[in-house]
Amino acid sequence: MDFVESDALAEHRQAAHAWAERHFRPEWVEQEHATGTHHNPELHALLGQQGLLGAGWPAQYGGTDVDPAYALAVFQEIGARGLRMDGWVTTEMVTRTILHVATEEAKQEIVPAALRGEVVIVLGYTEPGSGSDVAAARMRAVRDGDEWVVNGSKMFTSTAHMATHVFLLARTNTEVPKHKGLTLFLARLDAPGVEVQPVHTLGGQRTNATFYSDVRVPDSMRIGEVDGGWGVMRVALVHERGTAVAPGGPTLVEQVAEWARTAPGPDGAPLLDDPTVAEQLARLAIDDEVSRLLGLKVRWIAATGGMPGIEGSMAKLYSSEAEQRRVDVLTDLLGEQALLRDGAGPLHGAVEWAYRKAPVSTIYGGTSEVQREIVAERRLGLPRSRPVG
Amino acid sequence: MDLSLTEDQQALRGSVAELFAGQATSERVRAAEAVGHDPALWRVLVQSGIPTMGVAEELGGGGATVADLVVVAIEAGRRVAPVALPEALTAAALLAASPAGADLLAGVGEGDVVPTVALRPLRNGTAGPVPGAAVADVVVALDGDELVALSRPEGVAAEPLPDLGGAALAEVATTVWSQRLVLATGDEARGAHDDAVSLWRVLTAAALEGLRQEALRIGVEYVKDRHAFGVPIAWFQTVQHRLAEVATAGDGAELLVHEAAWARDTGDPRAAALARMALLFAAETAQQTAAASLHFHGGYGFTLEYDIQLYYRRAKAWPLALGAPRHELRALAADLFAGEAA
Numbered sequence: 001m002d003f004v005e006s007d008a009l010a011e012h013r014q015a016a017h018a019w020a021e022r023h024f025r026p027e028w029v030e031q032e033h034a035t036g037t038h039h040n041p042e043l044h045a046l047l048g049q050q051g052l053l054g055a056g057w058p059a060q061y062g063g064t065d066v067d068p069a070y071a072l073a074v075f076q077e078i079g080a081r082g083l084r085m086d087g088w089v090t091t092e093m094v095t096r097t098i099l100h101v102a103t104e105e106a107k108q109e110i111v112p113a114a115l116r117g118e119v120v121i122v123l124g125y126t127e128p129g130s131g132s133d134v135a136a137a138r139m140r141a142v143r144d145g146d147e148w149v150v151n152g153s154k155m156f157t158s159t160a161h162m163a164t165h166v167f168l169l170a171r172t173n174t175e176v177p178k179h180k181g182l183t184l185f186l187a188r189l190d191a192p193g194v195e196v197q198p199v200h201t202l203g204g205q206r207t208n209a210t211f212y213s214d215v216r217v218p219d220s221m222r223i224g225e226v227d228g229g230w231g232v233m234r235v236a237l238v239h240e241r242g243t244a245v246a247p248g249g250p251t252l253v254e255q256v257a258e259w260a261r262t263a264p265g266p267d268g269a270p271l272l273d274d275p276t277v278a279e280q281l282a283r284l285a286i287d288d289e290v291s292r293l294l295g296l297k298v299r300w301i302a303a304t305g306g307m308p309g310i311e312g313s314m315a316k317l318y319s320s321e322a323e324q325r326r327v328d329v330l331t332d333l334l335g336e337q338a339l340l341r342d343g344a345g346p347l348h349g350a351v352e353w354a355y356r357k358a359p360v361s362t363i364y365g366g367t368s369e370v371q372r373e374i375v376a377e378r379r380l381g382l383p384r385s386r387p388v389g
Numbered sequence: 390m391d392l393s394l395t396e397d398q399q400a401l402r403g404s405v406a407e408l409f410a411g412q413a414t415s416e417r418v419r420a421a422e423a424v425g426h427d428p429a430l431w432r433v434l435v436q437s438g439i440p441t442m443g444v445a446e447e448l449g450g451g452g453a454t455v456a457d458l459v460v461v462a463i464e465a466g467r468r469v470a471p472v473a474l475p476e477a478l479t480a481a482a483l484l485a486a487s488p489a490g491a492d493l494l495a496g497v498g499e500g501d502v503v504p505t506v507a508l509r510p511l512r513n514g515t516a517g518p519v520p521g522a523a524v525a526d527v528v529v530a531l532d533g534d535e536l537v538a539l540s541r542p543e544g545v546a547a548e549p550l551p552d553l554g555g556a557a558l559a560e561v562a563t564t565v566w567s568q569r570l571v572l573a574t575g576d577e578a579r580g581a582h583d584d585a586v587s588l589w590r591v592l593t594a595a596a597l598e599g600l601r602q603e604a605l606r607i608g609v610e611y612v613k614d615r616h617a618f619g620v621p622i623a624w625f626q627t628v629q630h631r632l633a634e635v636a637t638a639g640d641g642a643e644l645l646v647h648e649a650a651w652a653r654d655t656g657d658p659r660a661a662a663l664a665r666m667a668l669l670f671a672a673e674t675a676q677q678t679a680a681a682s683l684h685f686h687g688g689y690g691f692t693l694e695y696d697i698q699l700y701y702r703r704a705k706a707w708p709l710a711l712g713a714p715r716h717e718l719r720a721l722a723a724d725l726f727a728g729e730a731a
């Protein structure tokens with residue numbers, strides 16, 4: 001075995017760094033914090049104009065000749081500087097799906113514009129009444145000539161307030177089992193009848209509730225077969241992001257350990273001299289290493305041509321649960337210092353912030369229960385425990 | 390990056406798996422519980438060159454890497470084989486590191502000497518309970534400034550201590566183990582012992598990993614088979630999720646064990662820290678897996694008849710031979726967060 005992960009993007013790191021030095025504006029990070037919006041329109045437009053979004057895509061649909069590895073290195077550099085690009089992540093997922101299954105008209109209309117940064121697509125799967133059981137969606141779409149008329153509501157439509165389109169999972173047939181009556185549509189968010197309301201979250205992120213009343217969508221913007229939506233969802237889920245990792249800085253545990261080397265405890269001695277503190281930090285460092293290794297395995301399987309489905313679930317399950325153990329331990333370890341936000345707290349309030357953010361990790365991207373179900377059924381060969389239908 | 394075993398390692402795994410499946414059956418493991426050692430199994434291991442397989446070829450060993458030894462230790466752990474294998478491999482490495490150990494090492498290779506190692510330095514002439522010492526001919530130990538090979542005079546027996554995991558525990562005290570051969574002194578002695586204990590951590594973590602895999606397999610088979618309320622108990626979500634949880638941590642433990650071996654073989658600066666991590670985490674996951682698996686046997690898991698109790702006891706017993714994990718955690722903190730005084 002060999003545990004050295006070579007940096008696939010090494011040759012592009014310097015150029016990506018130079019790109020960021022030239023174009024990246026530190027106030028974008030402050031804006032993201034202040035608004036909770038994980039999408040920066042200025043940055044997005046710039047990436048589109050410079051052909052970075054279109055790197056590696058087919059030329060006939062607006063692909064550019066920018067090296068995709070360089071583009072990925074730039075995206076990682078942006079991430080390392082503390083900015084998230086959720087708008088592009090969801091746009092890319094849906095655009096890839098469109099290339100796979102949509103009509104030529106939809107491909108021509110959407111893909112080049114998305115790669116220029118002019119179209120931003122968000123995901124409308126979750127509803128007020130259904131999340132994990134995504135196929136239970138109740139949004140209705142009814143055919144009317146060349147158009148579809150859509151009614152219903154979506155919950156957690158993140159980035160919808162900054163986007164042009166939403167990828168809607170809707171019910172087109174109520175006479176068949178739930179998985180067989182679903183269809184996907186790409187609706188314009190500026191269409192009459194669409195309403196976007198903000199939803200604020202514990203981790204500071206702003207997401208949305210979106211409402212649709214008699215919204216008209218042309219049949220050309222139906223993505224995939226009528227009633228074939230479940231199959232399309234599976235395609236969409238396969239189009240996850242590239243699995244290369246950005247070189248990371250010190251972990252939160254390492255940062256706290258470094259801080260604890262000099263920060264005095266109640267007795268005046270450095271906190272890290274307290275054996276209980278040292279023990280707890282060491283235990284957290286093991287969790288970090290295990291999370292890293294499970295992620296490494298996912299990347300190794302993908303790099304050797306495999307499909308790391310079960311291993312992806314394991315990595316997500318372990319690291320998200322570990323994140324929650326970590327914030328619980330670290331807050332207790334810091335005691336009253338953990339209460340202080342931002343500049344008032346140690347490490348610029350990093351532990352307080354981590355505590356707020358942690359709960360979502362076991363909820364989105366498939367809850368821990370959903371991941372355990374995958375591991376139980378597919379790795380351990382245990383029977384399906386859910387009711388079917 | 391390559392997370393697969395080499396072809397040679399796969400072949401090695403196949404042959405040792407077969408060896409232990411044949412020689413460490415449930416009956417043999419149970420028969421050896423009181424003594425903690427199966428002499429017939431040991432003879433087969435000697436014939437296969439396993440106790441000295443990690444020793445350099447020039448010194449008559451097998452020249453195996455730590456990664457290879459880990460493959461063997463996993464298979465031994467899977468069958469909870471009643472031999473103190475991590476201890477013997479570690480003792481052999483220490484004997485090989487000193488010219489003074491040559492005769493004893495040759496004896497190990499020929500099957501005349503069963504070796505073990507005292508993991509804790511002697512204090513006031515005793516190392517406390519040492520696995521394998523009840524049946525060993527020689528114990529390698531750190532006594533003050535000296536690394537020594539201790540043995541007993543003719544006719545003096547080591548007194549086996551009744552224990553949790555059938556590990557042939559006996560007190561190692563210089564009053565009983567009164568014959569000593571000095572292998573090294575000073576910093577060299579301390580450095581060699583430290584390094585050997587680090588090797589023992591990796592090998593014991595590997596044995597625990599094998600134990601964990603089998604404990605999981607036993608539990609999964611049982612829940613598929615046993616019915617309650619008209620369905621297999623595998624159907625219930627609390628059963629599924631607890632098993633999925635330990636299986637997930639288990640994948641992590643397996644990776645960590647192999648990473649620790651790789652780090653030792655390549656001289657990676659994190660090798661010592663990874664060895665501690667591997668032992669701590671493999672111990673934790675093995676215990677949790679065996680406990681879950683036992684629990685899902687219901688009352689039968691508590692009976693001696695079912696094998697899961699053999700796994701449950703050893704999951705705790707093997708790592709604790711080194712001492713309380715809190716000391717390991719503190720030492721790990723010192724390794725990781727250098728400059729720290731704990």
Ligand SMILES: Cc1cc2nc3c(=O)[nH]c(=O)nc-3n(C[C@H](O)[C@H](O)[C@H](O)COP(=O)(O)OP(=O)(O)OC[C@H]3O[C@@H](n4cnc5c(N)ncnc54)[C@H](O)[C@@H]3O)c2cc1C
Binds near residue numbers: 122366
């Ligand atoms: C910040 C944020 C952003 C999001 N962004 C988006 C987005 O952009 N687009 C989008 O479509 N969605 C988005 N989501 C929604 C997210 O995908 C869902 O919240 C998630 O899938 C869980 O669904 P739910 O909230 O309806 O919870 P539920 O499905 O109601 O689950 C509630 C609880 O029941 C448990 N449970 C459910 N089913 C089972 C089962 N079979 N066995 C055992 N336990 C079960 C769950 O694990 C959970 O603990 C976002 C959510 C958040 C919090």
